[in-house]
Amino acid sequence: MILTLVPDIMDVPADRWDALSAQAGFYLSHRWLSAQQHDPTARVRYALVHDEGRLIAAAPLYVVDTEPNDLYRVHEIVPGRAPGRTVLAGARRGYLNAPLLHPRLTPDRRREALGRLVAASRSLAAAEQAQPWWLYVTDAAAAELADVCNAVPVQLNQDARIPLPGSTFDDYLAGLPSKRRVTIRRERRAFAEAGYELRTLRLSECADAAGALAAQLQGRHGHPADPGFMAALLREQAEGMADTGIVHAAYAENRMIAFSLFYLHADTVWIRSTGYEYAQLRGAHEYFNLVYYLPIEYAYAHGATALHLGMESLRAKTFRGAVTSALWAVDGS
Template structure:
């Protein structure tokens, strides 16, 4: 097997990367990562493992972080005090991470690929005077990587995915317990009577959405996430993702008062952001924007699951979510692999 590091995914055909990334999720997709290369807070590179014929067997993004704006991705927030890595291996956003390996690899070959990815990430980090870590690994990913690292996986959060059986929203409702079915129907009915809903491309509404998102973020204590920062973030995302960046929004007249940004990728619909104007309440606004309206679109698009992410886990369980743990694995400073400068 042969390893290399490239500075941009523009240097790699999208189809090669997607063959590995599509089962892994949105935040490791070629298009998403190319967009993230424009993020001024980090520099990206990509570890690649190929066989002798040049077939791509495994890969991992490597992000050298200069300034992390997201508290949940700051080592000082989530890791023990002696671990302060500045290189993120894998996905740096989305709270869903795994190394990429070619589908169908034999277990021994997969283990060899993971070892080479670790070694490449370790060298890349050492060249920059630091170490690396994998945040928000799925349970399967953590199990595969754990034997290669000195410490045990650290449980960070829980992740929720809502299965979407059948072919339409009624099939989803039918999959819930009887009492919950009645609640969902009532929440949908009362919301529909209160506000009109429109669907947009993010490119057409990123300024309105950015204003709402900034209010949401600052209401949760994220003081750095002002209107300019959130509008710029959504503008970059709209430019990178194009027509894949979909928004469903509630309006009061011409004014957007709540939105959900989501993506259909692989067999899953991925919720990216939800925000609403706290001074403009409406019945069951959040539940409809976060769950029911994206689920409708998921069925229309043909996906079979809604990735609902972290936090408010019990509310997600009540709406049919299956919950699984997310872990961090961090390399430790050692001889030849220095700690943070």
């Protein structure tokens, strides 16, 4: 096995990278990582493991200079850790992570390839006088990393996704208890009767308006955000993602009142962002319709089999059919 580090994910053919990342999810896809790699708050290298010319393992490695997101500051999410420089291995955004390993490797070869990725993160961290960490890794990844790193994983949160059986929204409903079906039908009816004009847009068409609403959401949850800054982030995301994001938006009097942004990747719809002008909402369960029900309809229409919802608000998610799995931090040193 040969380990190399490259500075640009565009040096790796997208089909070869995504052959490894397909099961790991959207936030480790070639396109998402390429859109994130120019973030000025970190420097990235991509660890690649080849065997007889075939890419069999990979991981982005971020040397974090400044971390604006407190949920990626190790000392704030892992008990007993002091502030210090970090090298984050794997995805740095999206709260879902795993080392990328070829699915057809034997157990011994898999462990060896993972060992090369861990060694790469340790070497880079040592050169940068930093600590290597794997954050928000899945159950299976945490177990493998704990074995290779001789570390005890620390649970950070839980990830949520809604499986979508069958081929229609009614098939989704049929899998829920009757009381939940009644609630969802009532919430959908209230939204339909609220009189919003619904639009499906590309992110580039509405980044400014969506950014203003996303800033309101951040402020409501105790994270004040500048609308102009949020709009700029969304414009950059639209450009970096080749404008593949889909926006569902509710308008009133030709003004965007609420939106959700999502991506379709590997048979799953991935919710990425949402926002609301709270003073103008009509009490019509706008959040549940824009973040759950409309994306579920979109998923069925496009052959997707799951809706990924991520962390937080787990009670509301499980009520609507989500299954959860643990997310872990693993000390890579």
